Every structure is written in structure tokens, then in C-alpha cells.
Amino acid sequence: MLKILIVDDSLIIRREIKKFLEALGHVKVYEAFNGKDGLMKYQYAEPDLVTMDITMSGMNGIRTTQAIISEYPNAKILMITSHGQEDMVVDSIKVGASGYILKPITQDSLGKAIGRIFKKYAVNDDDLLDDE
Amino acid sequence: MKMILDLLVPQLKRFLHGHINMEIKKMIATKSHIKHMVLKDYTSIVYMSNKLNAIAMISFEESTLKKIVNVFMHGDKVKSNEKIIIYDSVAGETMNIILGLSIPSFPNKGRGITTTSPTIIDDILSIENLKNDIICSIDCVTNFGKLSISILEINNKKRHINC
Secondary structure (H helix, E strand, C coil): CCEEEEECCCHHHHHHHHHHHHHCCCCEEEEECCHHHHHHHHHHHCCCEEEEECCCCCCCHHHHHHHHHHHCCCCCEEEEECCCCHHHHHHHHHCCCCEEEECCCCHHHHHHHHHHHCHHHCCCHHHHCCCC | CHHHHHHHHHHHHHHHHHHHCCCEEEEEEEEEEHHHCCCCCEEEEEEEEECCCEEEEEEECHHHHHHHHHHHHCCCCCCHHHHHHHHHHHHHHHHHHHHHHHHHHCHHHHCCEEECCCEEECCHHHECCECCCEEEEEEEEECCCEEEEEEEEECCCCCCECC
16 A cells, blocks of 8 residues: 555546545545645655646646655656646656656556556556556 | 637547547537627636647536536535535546647647646636637537537737636
8 A cells, every 4th residue: 555645736636536546545645736735745744656737836747746856856756647748748757757647547547557656556567568 | 729629629529428428419610709708607718828829718518517527526426515616626627638638639749838727717708818809619519418618819928817
């Protein structure tokens, strides 16, 4: 079971991700409603994984990722994006994100993305492929 | 702008059919003067800037949005005291998802276009800096009710909205 922080300014997406995570067995889930809140909650909870929305008003997901990584270089951050744009994903990876998934999110896509970051949580061998 | 709207529609259909199990039964392209445009019950907009200065807007009848809310809630009931915030959140996220799915099909694969988080509006006249008074929309009739999707051209990078 992982301790996971969800950083997203969309209430419905936070709820949806939380529901999927709980169904996947990760019951220690924290929520942050924007980048600044995410940074504070990270310091408090020190989670194993962060799911991070890229597009948030104020401090966006890339800047928040950068801030977390500068303080916690081993932080694992999974970017959640609705933009199938290479440059945003590349920017996220450049600042230290561990992976990304595209919306709409499904329990399966989230589980596989977590499996790619934490091999012990891989659902099957395909999840270990770095294919995104 | 019509070309951009044409690129949103296939992703709207795909999202509704594949993710929501909602079918579009009829689509009508419309042009409305901003003063005559009536928004439906829940309306969300997302600004696009840099390479494209425009707003993508989606407007839902409550019955249509209710079906989408039910899918996002995965069987949980919406409490009456949080209905508006949940419905607004789903309206915003739907616009976000459709735009996100569509952007790679934009010219130059949408590179250089930045988007904002969704904003909920009640009055289209609250949007400033519109380039034209005429708004191109696609009105859709689904098996759960109506919705419309529109593209509004804005003047420049400066964005204002009165809420």
C-alpha cells in the first residue's frame, strides 16, 4: 500500500482518482486543491507518490513538481494531463516527473502507471514496459 | 474558428460515446449574435492562448450533465449541499478533456497552445475581449438532453472575465 497525495484543482478529478486508488488498495490518500497546497501537504505527509495535474491556476503542475523535486529529489510524481502535447510532458519529465497519464483516467490506466513507477505494484508484465 | 470547432466535435462524440455511453442523435451548426445567445444550465470555458487566441465553451442542459456527473461519481450519490460545485466541476473537466483530446489534431499538432483551467460562467457577456459578436456553435441533441460546444475568438493575450 502506497501513501499517495493527489494534487488537482478539480474536485471531481480528486474524488475520481481517490476512488480508483482506494480500489487499487492504496487507502492512505491525501488531497491538495492547488500547487501551493500540494507543496505544503507534501511536506506534511511525505507521500510515496504524488498525482499531479499539469494545468492548475496559480502554481501549475510543472512548477509544483519542480518545487517538490528541488526539496525532495527522490519524490515520485505522476503527471495527470488532458493535453496530448509532447512539450508539456517533456517539460514535466525534465523537471523530474516519473511518468504521466492522459485524461480521461481509468482505474486500469492509473494502476498501470503506478506499476511502471513502483514495480512491486505492477498489475502484469506489460506494466513494466516504459512505453509512454 | 470553424475549423477548430470541427476538430472538437469528433472528440466530443468519442468521449460521450466511449466514456459516458451517451449518443449524439442530432447536430446543428449555428451562428448566434452574442446578445442573443442563451447559455444552458451549466457552462464552462477554457482559454487558449499563444498560438491561438480563443475560448472553447461547452454548455449543458442539467439532464445531460447529470448523466456525465453519474459516470464521474462512479455510483456515489451527489449530496444536495454539494450539487452545484460537483456539477460545475464536471462541466469544467468535460471541456478540459475534450479540448485536451482535440489539441493534438490542431495545426502543428497544437504545439505552442497553452490552456487555462476551466472557468464556469453564467453570462456570456461576462467574457471580455471577444473579437467577433458572432459565435459559431454546434448544438447537439443526445439521448439524455442537449448540449452545445462553441469557439469564441478573442483579441489578444490579455484576458478578462467578470464573475
